[in-house]
Amino acid sequence: MAGAGVAGTPNPAASLLAVVGDCASATTGAAFPGVTSVAMNEITTVAAAYALAGFATDSLHIGAPSAVKGHALSRTGLANAFTIALNLANQVSGVPNATLPLNSNAVVPVTTINTLADILAACINSNGVSSSGCSTLFANTTYGTAPTDTATAAINIAQHPGANVSALLNLATNASPFQPITSVNDFFLGINYTGGGLNNPQGIAIDGAGNAWVAESSGNSVIEFSSAGKVLSGAAGYTGGGLNGPLAISIDSSNNVWVANSSAASVTKFSSSGAVLSGTSGYTGGGVRFPQGIAIDGSGNAWVIGYFSDGLDEFSSTGAVLFGSGGLNVPGGIAIDASGNAWIPNGGRNAVTEFSNAGAILSGTGYTGGGLSQPLDVAIDGAGNVWLANNSSDSVTVLSNTGAALSGTGGYTSGGLIFPLWIAVDGSGNVWATNYQGNSVTELIGVGAPVITSIAAGLPVIPTLNGSSKLGTRP
Secondary structure, X not given: OOOOOOOOOOOOOOOOOOOOOOOOOOOOOOOOOOOOOOOXXXXXXXXXXXXXXXXXEEXXXXXXXXXXXXXXXXXXXXXXXXHHHHHHEOOOOOOEOOOEOOEOOOEOOHHHHXXXXXXXXXXXXXXXXXXXXXXXXXXXXXXXXXXXXHHHHHHHHHHXXXXXXXXXXXXXXXXXXXXXXXXXXOOOOEEEEOOOOOOOEEEEEEOOOOOEEEEEOOOOEEXXXXXXXXXXXXXXXXXXXXXXXXXXXXXXXXXXXXXXXOOOOEEEEEOOOOOEOOOOOOEOOOOOOOEEEEEEOOOOOEEEEEOOOOXXXXXXXXOOEEEEEOOOOOEOOOEXXXXXXXXXXXXXXXXXXXXXXXXXXOOOOOEOOOOOOOEEEEEEOOOOOEEEXXXXXOEEEEEOOOOOEOOOOOOEOOOOOOOEEEEEEOOOOOEEEEEOOOOEEEEEOOOOOOOOOOHHHHOOOOOOOOOOOOOOOOO
């Protein structure tokens, strides 16, 4: 840009134009070994910006926030983010990957990546920062301080994927260098996973390594994807242990996986390697009957959603009932935030209810807006934002921790979402959703703030009286 790049010499304008992964060819199982050269262009810039968006303030500052510097899980999420960038773009050729290096069934949004690259190219292939391409790009990616380079502009697009879409799309034309391109409602980049036994997937949870675990109701199995997108659970998933209509799924601080069986009134427990730990029939007893969602707060109390009773119950760690409420309308999942407040989507009234740790309603008649449309499940990212899967509009809605809509009037609809049911956020800031009708899972890249996973790892060693914890906070 403006003549800063001279062939054969260092380029001071080359910041965050690409990422470099594991180059050690001897590393067993490495997805990207033996690389001797790295391409740097608009495609690799987009890939780097999206994958690292949760860790970036601008193109020169990438990492965990200083307030939590050194947390054990920061390195895991950041390392996984580098792999995600290399999933999106081939680091040698500089073109988008049509599928993932470790999963040929995964689909990468090539046309959307091309479109974003062409938006950057309108500035890069110009006579400098005063050109119309640069001025349009920078003016429409300004959040706080206006960007002065395309890498920072790309990061800002990734962090605000629903803003100024029409104005930015005008920069990409059929004469732009990367083709084909597409028109989109928002700039979400979603990797769509199929195979591995996916058939009407339900609950989803992320473990401490960043792997995604999916409850598969039709196949009575559990499927595991690595943070690099590889299927780790074989062609049919993990089975046995009494799995019968598996629905909700949760992972404890030891990375054991707990699965609620809606058709058997039981719970199946797996190790992190997929071994059954709960016997041939799972854990039974206690009167459990179709619990839709469950979460633990910083007090060690359990909050349970009753799907058929439209109710919410809070139990102490010893099983005593602390609180009970009806009046919910087709409640789904539940998430607890760092303050100990409980968030429950009400699919029947297109709203979200927030309860304090003591059971007081904080949201009035419910938070609405942001495209809420029969929301079923909820997750909270590292910035305290609330993500909801809208199963009747193929979209996700994002609310602030005060209930304000952040996702526009219609929610975010790009990324390959098809009847999304359950949702989770990983340690790299990616948002995962299960697509019930699409028999698939969508990973939305870099759109959320990284969060501590497994969720149970954010619980305090010593329980707090008000339920506060590191749940839903950055690693």
